[in-house]
Amino acid sequence: MIEGIEGVSSFAGEIDYAFWVVNLICLFLFVVTIGAMFLFIYQYNEKKSKPEDTKNIKHNTPLEIAWTIIPTILMMVIFYIGLDALKIQRTMPADDKSIVVKVLGQKWSWSFEYSNGKKSSKLIVPINKDVKLLMETPINDVLHAFFVPAFRIKEDLVPGQVTRLWFNAQKEGTYDILCAEFCGTRHSYMRSSVVVVSSEKFQDFLYPKVEVVKTAEDIFSELGCIGCHSTDGSILVGPSFKDIYNKEVKVTTNGKTRTIIRDEKYLIKAINDPDADIVDGYFQGVMPPFKGSLTEKDMKTVINYFKGIKEEPKVNKISGKEVADINGCTGCHSIDGSVLVGPTFKGIYNRTTKINVNGSIKEIIADDEYLRAAIIDPAKHIVDGFSNIMPPFKDVLKDEEVEAIIQYLKE
Ligand code: HEC
Ligand code: HEC
Numbered sequence: 134m135i136e137g138i139e140g141v142s143s144f145a146g147e148i149d150y151a152f153w154v155v156n157l158i159c160l161f162l163f164v165v166t167i168g169a170m171f172l173f174i175y176q177y178n179e180k181k182s183k184p185e186d187t188k189n190i191k192h193n194t195p196l197e198i199a200w201t202i203i204p205t206i207l208m209m210v211i212f213y214i215g216l217d218a219l220k221i222q223r224t225m226p227a228d229d230k231s232i233v234v235k236v237l238g239q240k241w242s243w244s245f246e247y248s249n250g251k252k253s254s255k256l257i258v259p260i261n262k263d264v265k266l267l268m269e270t271p272i273n274d275v276l277h278a279f280f281v282p283a284f285r286i287k288e289d290l291v292p293g294q295v296t297r298l299w300f301n302a303q304k305e306g307t308y309d310i311l312c313a314e315f316c317g318t319r320h321s322y323m324r325s326s327v328v329v330v331s332s333e334k335f336q337d338f339l340y341p342k343v344e345v346v347k348t349a350e351d352i353f354s355e356l357g358c359i360g361c362h363s364t365d366g367s368i369l370v371g372p373s374f375k376d377i378y379n380k381e382v383k384v385t386t387n388g389k390t391r392t393i394i395r396d397e398k399y400l401i402k403a404i405n406d407p408d409a410d411i412v413d414g415y416f417q418g419v420m421p422p423f424k425g426s427l428t429e430k431d432m433k434t435v436i437n438y439f440k441g442i443k444e445e446p447k448v449n450k451i452s453g454k455e456v457a458d459i460n461g462c463t464g465c466h467s468i469d470g471s472v473l474v475g476p477t478f479k480g481i482y483n484r485t486t487k488i489n490v491n492g493s494i495k496e497i498i499a500d501d502e503y504l505r506a507a508i509i510d511p512a513k514h515i516v517d518g519f520s521n522i523m524p525p526f527k528d529v530l531k532d533e534e535v536e537a538i539i540q541y542l543k544e
């Protein structure tokens with residue numbers, strides 16, 4: 134079964150109700166008229182009854198009143214039911230009580246932007262929450278229509294205008310988004326999906342948890358180690374943490390004094406169970422045991438600190454593939470070698486390409502600089518055999534996004 138065929142938006146019931154009322158009325162009228170037709174074909178067949186035998190009926194007032202009044206009432210019923218469903222669909226929820234998503238439909242892709250600036254090539258929404266869509270298409274683009282059959286919603290996108298839709302999804306799942314307005318070569322590929330998820334998952338999507346990279350210093354101050362240990366060599370309540378790794382130290386273990394090397398094992402034990410080995414010159418029972426207080430990762434960070442290994446803080450890299458998907462590049466460029474509206478991205482980096490610059494054909498190598506120009510200002514040189522329909526991304530993409538795409542094209 135097609136997912137969502139039963140209708141998964143809060144107002145799908147009203148729309149389906151209007152649909153069925155209209156259809157059942159049509160079915161009833163169909164049966165009555167076609168049935169009467171067959172009845173008359175049979176009853177007034179020329180062999181059975183001659184035309185001159187049939188009485189000439191001129192007028193029947195009750196019948197005429199009936200077939201005026203009954204259809205009028207039916208029309209009013211249909212109108213009323215339709216208006217009811219339309220009113221629900223066209224009454225937008227308040228901005229502050231709903232999730233507002235900007236929808237960009239362009240030849241031939243969909244992209245979505247949330248109020249915190251997060252972009253996505255799929256529409257991710259939480260269950261049981263009003264979602265309001267503000268839909269746009271670039272001024273030089275054509276008409277598209279945002280259509281989600283499972284939600285029973287459809288609305289045109291018109292260049293230079295912002296059109297609206299809303300819905301409240303009642304069931305988790307993935308539902309098709311289609312373009313319902315013929316918009317050119319790759320119209321049938323202009324698809325995406327709505328993914329309805331729990332509100333927790335939605336929050337995770339909207340605000341991805343940045344893994345907090347704790348440094349050893351953070352851990353030392355968090356757990357209070359720095360109250361007793363210095364990192365600069367000075368002695369407080371306990372020995373300093375400076376330069377202790379793999380150095381010898383005299384400790385007392387079970388009343389016996391011995392000299393050991395401060396290796397990883399010793400250090401972990403000194404933290405988890407400090408009274409096992411007492412460093413010479415210090416007192417037993419002063420340092421509390423920290424067994425269980427440090428996660429495995431924290432312990433590793435601390436041990437690395439003692440070893441003198443500095444951890445590189447992780448930087449969130451932008452994914453070139455994601456930028457390309459969100460900005461609709463893959464609507465016109467394939468990554469598998471097939472030629473769509475534009476040349477394929479497969480093997481594009483450093484390939485020899487014929488380009489048309491002001492009417493003359495030149496052969497060039499697709500290096501970084503060429504690719505950058507091809508993305509931000511595509512009209513400057515057109516790849517031979519293609520037409521100039523790629524929109525310029527000069528003011529759309531940030532520099533680092535262009536670089537991320539180029540990096541992606543290299544791979
Ligand atoms: C209340 C004070 C106190 C706190 C808090 C404390 N320590 Fe200690 N620590 C000591 C003392 C005193 C010693 C030396 C006696 C011993 O070996 O138990 C010591 C010993 C150590 C040693 C062995 C040092 C060496 O020279 O061999 C390590 C490693 C250590 N502590 C790590 C930590 C870490 C990591 C923390 C925080 C998670 C911490 N300590 C918190 C007082 C403290
Ligand atoms: C509406 C369709 C369309 C979209 C959307 C589109 N392009 Fe293009 N692109 C084309 C066409 C057609 C050409 C060939 C004509 C030309 O050079 O302008 C082309 C050419 C290119 C070239 C040069 C190709 C070569 O073989 O030398 C690159 C690189 C490129 N596009 C990257 C992108 C990136 C990156 C995006 C998204 C940010 C994108 N395109 C979005 C249609 C599109």
Ligand SMILES: [Cu+2]
Pocket residue numbers: 241276277278312313314315316320323
């Ligand atoms: Cu379209």
